[in-house]
Amino acid sequence: MAVVKPLYKKGDKFEISNYRPISLLPTFAKIFEKAMYISLSQHLQTNYILAPEQYAFRRGKSNDDAAFRLTDSVLKSLNQKLYVRGIFCDLSKAFDCLNHEILLTKLHSRNNYRLVQVLSNK
Numbered sequence: 001m002a003v004v005k006p007l008y009k010k011g012d013k014f015e016i017s018n019y020r021p022i023s024l025l026p027t028f029a030k031i032f033e034k035a036m037y038i039s040l041s042q043h044l045q046t047n048y049i050l051a052p053e054q055y056a057f058r059r060g061k062s063n064d065d066a067a068f069r070l071t072d073s074v075l076k077s078l079n080q081k082l083y084v085r086g087i088f089c090d091l092s093k094a095f096d097c098l099n100h101e102i103l104l105t106k107l108h109s110r111n112n113y114r115l116v117q118v119l120s121n122k
Helices: 027-046 063-079 100-109 114-119
Strands: 002-007 017-022
Touching: 027 114, 100 114
Parallel strands: none
Antiparallel strands: 002 017
């Protein structure tokens, strides 16, 4: 069981969307969460599920790496007299909009039954 507390992010302190929930977990839950993270990370890497362009939440990759790759690609294209276009999306609340049933179905279709069981609390 976790105690959930609101953590202020930025902006108007009276606007609820400027807070995110933070869970205060017991030690056992933290150890379990770390084990799940390691297992999931290994699964994603060994099965090449994440695209090479995925920089967030990956060991050895950072926002600086992503910014460098983008800048390098844009400059190379401009040097070759090519057009450069970009679309930038704020996905900060993307997980809140995710249909969890679809996620579980996709994980199941990749034969990751153990992870599906854990995530669906079965």
